[in-house]
Amino acid sequence: xxxxxxxxxxxxxxxxxxxxxxxxQVASSIPLLTKLSFPESSSLAYHSRYFSSSIVTKRSRxxxxxxxxVVTIVSMADLxxxxxxxxxxxxxxxxxVYKKLKERSDHYVARGLVRTEESKxxxxxxxxxxxxxxxxxxxxxxAIQGIDALVILTSAVPKMKPDFDPSQGxxxxxxxxxxxxxEQVDWIGQKNQIDAAKAAGVKQIVLVGSMGATNPNHxxxxxxxxxxxxxxxxxxxxxxxxSTWLDSGIxxxxxxxxxxxxxxxxxxxLIVGKDDELLQTETRTIARAxxxxxxxxxxxxxxxxxxxxxxxxxxxxxxxxxxxxKALFSQITTRF
Numbered sequence: 001x002x003x004x005x006x007x008x009x010x011x012x013x014x015x016x017x018x019x020x021x022x023x024x025q026v027a028s029s030i031p032l033l034t035k036l037s038f039p040e041s042s043s044l045a046y047h048s049r050y051f052s053s054s055i056v057t058k059r060s061r062x063x064x065x066x067x068x069x070v071v072t073i074v075s076m077a078d079l080x081x082x083x084x085x086x087x088x089x090x091x092x093x094x095x096x097v098y099k100k101l102k103e104r105s106d107h108y109v110a111r112g113l114v115r116t117e118e119s120k121x122x123x124x125x126x127x128x129x130x131x132x133x134x135x136x137x138x139x140x141x142x143a144i145q146g147i148d149a150l151v152i153l154t155s156a157v158p159k160m161k162p163d164f165d166p167s168q169g170x171x172x173x174x175x176x177x178x179x180x181x182x183e184q185v186d187w188i189g190q191k192n193q194i195d196a197a198k199a200a201g202v203k204q205i206v207l208v209g210s211m212g213a214t215n216p217n218h219x220x221x222x223x224x225x226x227x228x229x230x231x232x233x234x235x236x237x238x239x240x241x242x243s244t245w246l247d248s249g250i251x252x253x254x255x256x257x258x259x260x261x262x263x264x265x266x267x268x269x270l271i272v273g274k275d276d277e278l279l280q281t282e283t284r285t286i287a288r289a290x291x292x293x294x295x296x297x298x299x300x301x302x303x304x305x306x307x308x309x310x311x312x313x314x315x316x317x318x319x320x321x322x323x324x325x326k327a328l329f330s331q332i333t334t335r336f
Contacts, residue, residue: 082299083109085143087193088153089129090119093208093260096292097151098123104296113143134189135179137196144196151295152193152207156185198248204305206253206298208291211284211310213256214276253298254308254336257291258284265289269319273310274334286313294325303329308336 084101088094089112101110112129114120120129132139134154144150158174166172176182190207197205258278265287271278278284290313298304304325309332322328 081105081107081109082148083111083146084149084151084299085111085113085147086151086153087113087134087140087143088155090114090116090123091153091155091157092262093288093291094153095123096289097153097295098129100292100296108296111143111147113140134192135184137192140193140196141200144193144200144202147197147200147202149204149206149299150193150197150202151299152190152205153295154185154189154193156180156182194248194250198250202250204251204253204299205248206255206295208255208257208295211256211258211276211279211312251305252308253304255291255294255298256308256310258286258310258312260288260291261285263287263289263316265293267321268313268316270294270311270313270322270328272328272332273312274308274332276310278310278312283312283314286311294328297325298329301326301329303332306335307332308334 086094086098086101089098094112098110098112101108110128112120112123112126113132113134114123114129115131115133117131120131123129130143132143134140156176157180158176161173161175164172186209194205266289268287268290270286270290271283291311294311307329
């Protein structure tokens with residue numbers, strides 16, 4: 001049996017003279033691999049716009065420096081892993097997906113995208129979490145370059161008006177900040193991600209949305225006059241399928257989740273449906289942790305590709321907790 005030596009690849013936007021540890025000393029004794037190139041979709045390469053040099057060394061495990069760019073270390077052992085970017089990694093569901101991927105480091109190289117430095121700090125501030133604005137496609141290219149799969153968990157989030165007094169009764173009012181309406185985040189922002197993924201050669205996209213898009217009078221559409229579910233419908237509904245998804249050519253999985261709950265996952269039977277049929281039943285909710293697990297499982301099975309489905313769960317203690325995700329995905333026949 002052939003033996004593969006673990007040799008790290010170090011790609012950086014800095015020069016060796018800037019590196020503050022032994023990387024520069026080791027590199028000085030090794031010829032630059034200037035003639036090596038990798039496909040831009042490979043996990044070994046980033047776009048040359050952001051990374052300018054590559055070296056190979058047997059001694060250095062890490063490269064530490066003060067830098068404006070990003071340092072990426074990829075070993076030969078990582079060749080069998082899938083690099084997955086989670087956008088919206090600072091959100092409640094996005095954090096769970098990102099952490100689950102990190103916990104499964106024998107199979108995945110996790111990467112996160114958040115909108116602010118504050119969000120990055122909230123999830124640990126690791127180097128594999130990048131800051132970018134999905135409304136500006138150029139700002140997300142560094143995060144998307146080199147990944148194998150993209151999990152989209154970005155969403156416009158309404159805010160409650162500060163003058164609401166619950167002691168006075170009535171319902172709170174909500175608003176969206178300028179530039180953060182569903183049309184800009186859920187439509188333009190997510191379309192930017194799909195377009196960038198196509199350009200980078202990404203192999204699969206998993207997108208999480210919400211049930212209820214078939215009903216324009218759904219209460220969620222009235223929050224801040226944002227028509228949030230209408231934007232969901234146009235993004236991955238039948239109305240836009242030819243221009244957004246089919247034309248992208250990228251295998252996709254579209255998950256329309258029911259009401260999200262902050263509860264433990266893995267202890268309920270999951271249910272799939274279509275066209276908001278589940279909203280007419282008593283099984284209309286699902287734990288965020290279960291949605292996160294379905295996102296990751298969708299990366300593993302061919303049965304999940306080119307599928308779109310509603311997702312909810314039975315109440316805890318009812319039914320059998322879902323463990324066979326291949327069987328779950330095999331139930332789905334709808335493409336949009």
